[in-house]
Amino acid sequence: MEQKQPDPTSDDAMDSFLEKFRSQPYRGGFREDKWEEEFDKIPLFMKKAPSEIDPKENPDLACLQSIIFDEERSLEEQAKTYKDEGNDYFKEKDYKKAVVSYTEGLKKKCADPDLNAVLYTNRAAAHFYLGNFRSALNDVVAARKLKPSHLKAVIRGVLCHLELKNFTEAVNWCDEGLQIDPEEKKLLEMRVKADKLKRTEQRDMRKAKVQEKKEQSKNEALLQIIKERGIRLASEAAGEEEDSDSDDLGELLLDGLSSENPYGARLSADDNGRLSWPVLFLYPEYAQSDFISAFHEDSRFIDHLMVMFGETPSWDLEQKYRPDKLEVYFEDPDGTDLYRVPPQSALLPVLQHPRYRVKALTPAFLVCVGSSPFCKNYLKGRKVCQVK
CATH class of the missing domain: 3.10.20.90 (Phosphatidylinositol 3-kinase Catalytic Subunit; Chain A, domain 1)
Known part of the structure; x- marks a missing residue:
């Protein structure tokens, strides 16, 4: 005859469980000397999440992560979750992790162009604060292809061009942004700055060309004096001995005359x-x-x-x-x-x-x-x- 198992909710079953609990020591409790370390293993109390999560070492954290990034959710939802995670890292000024999160969101290749444009723009901001101005510029260009009217992408693009000293491009981007919003204060301010820097750069280039021409004339005069003196020149860069009346050597010497001796x-x-x-x-x-x-x-x-x-x-x-x-x-x-x-x-x-x-x-x-x-x-x- 089959023996009937006690009902788990019955008083007898509860008494049996409590008796067993009293007779066996609980092995999952915190040790007094390591309570801070033990608390740091609980996701709710973690001060900093590990960069790589091993399900065996952190099963609770792995479980939470699987819930957050559930592959059964839509690509748009997954991409948005990565965007939000990147935003959190950005607020904490952890720009490297923010870049990783935004990149993971873009990898989902969701069908929402606005969301992808935001991911590109936000990643550009993180790259900008890391000093990766060229990568940041590439991202805002990609964002504008998806959403040409995305004003944040335009503003961040102008900032990148200014850092890269592309002043003409910075002015052009400001003009394009002001077509979207003629009252955008930041674009108006940056356009004034970019235009001023552009004019200064052009002025410096004109001065440099004038100075270069003067230097060229001066060096040609020096070379002529050397020839009149009958002094023979040779250039180590030429790889062989050549007299100063050689046209090729003359060009080398003109370049050399423009440079200081290694000793100053x-x-x-x-x-x-x-x-x-x-x-x-x-x-x-x-x-x-x-x-x-x-x-x-x-x-x-x-x-x-x-x-x-x-x-x-x-x-x-x-x-x-x-x-x-x-x-x-x-x-x-x-x-x-x-x-x-x-x-x-x-x-x-x-x-x-x-x-x-x-x-x-x-x-x-x-x-x-x-x-x-x-x-x-x-x-x-x-x-x-x-x-x-």
């Missing part, structure tokens, strides 16, 4: 057409160098050496680099032979030497102590010629 100086001419060069002195023994920003072509090498070595440099531990002991050399274009420069010589006749080439518009010379073992070893096996 460039070739210049005085009112009498006399040149001052940026010059580099190299000390191979100690891998050191000196840079002279303006070596006048009529100045002598000894004059500069007296200034540079009036005091012993910190790297000259033996105190042997004294002006009267120094020898100056330059290498020929092939880098094989060396030419010794008399210290009493001025710069110009050395630059006019038939075997000298000025590279990168910066003459360079080697300097060492003539009586030192290093100098003797450095010159060993190389042909040394005297500059007259």
Whole structure:
């Protein structure tokens, strides 16, 4: 005979349940020392939701999420839910998560163009606050395709163009927005600002062109002076030795004349057409160098050496680099032979030497102590010629 199960609602059944409850300890309670941590696991009390929800670790939260984003709901409802979630993140200034939410809403590809336009516009706002101005602009363009009269998209587009310094486009967008609402105060204000910036940019461009033309004329004059001096130039950028009468090299040199030397100086001419060069002195023994920003072509090498070595440099531990002991050399274009420069010589006749080439518009010379073992070893096996 089948034994009848007690009715769950009967007094006997309730007494049985309570008795079992008293006899077995409850294992789901909070521990006193970890009550804050336990509370943070409950969706209602969470201070911050996890970025990724594992159903095994957070079953309650996963359940709530499945209710909110129920795939059985219409695409419009799901997209709107993501929009609302993105808005919440936006209010909290969590713009990265807002972008993710709006993107998920757009992925639903619902049939409501107005909702999609809002999603694009809101994502543009989040991108804007993240500094992603180009992405923000792309979004407002997409929003306007869906809803051309969407004024928020126009306003945010103007803001993007201003940040990207597209002032002409910013004015055009303002005009298009004012056709929708001629009284829109923000558009009226931004149009004044954009038009002012546009005019300033155009003025600066005109000034830059005038300055560029002046610089071009100045550089052409410098190049002509160099040719008249009979100074031969070479460009490292050319990849091979070329004389200064080469048209291609002339273009390279004109570009180079417009730029400062890496050390902060460039070739210049005085009112009498006399040149001052940026010059580099190299000390191979100690891998050191000196840079002279303006070596006048009529100045002598000894004059500069007296200034540079009036005091012993910190790297000259033996105190042997004294002006009267120094020898100056330059290498020929092939880098094989060396030419010794008399210290009493001025710069110009050395630059006019038939075997000298000025590279990168910066003459360079080697300097060492003539009586030192290093100098003797450095010159060993190389042909040394005297500059007259």
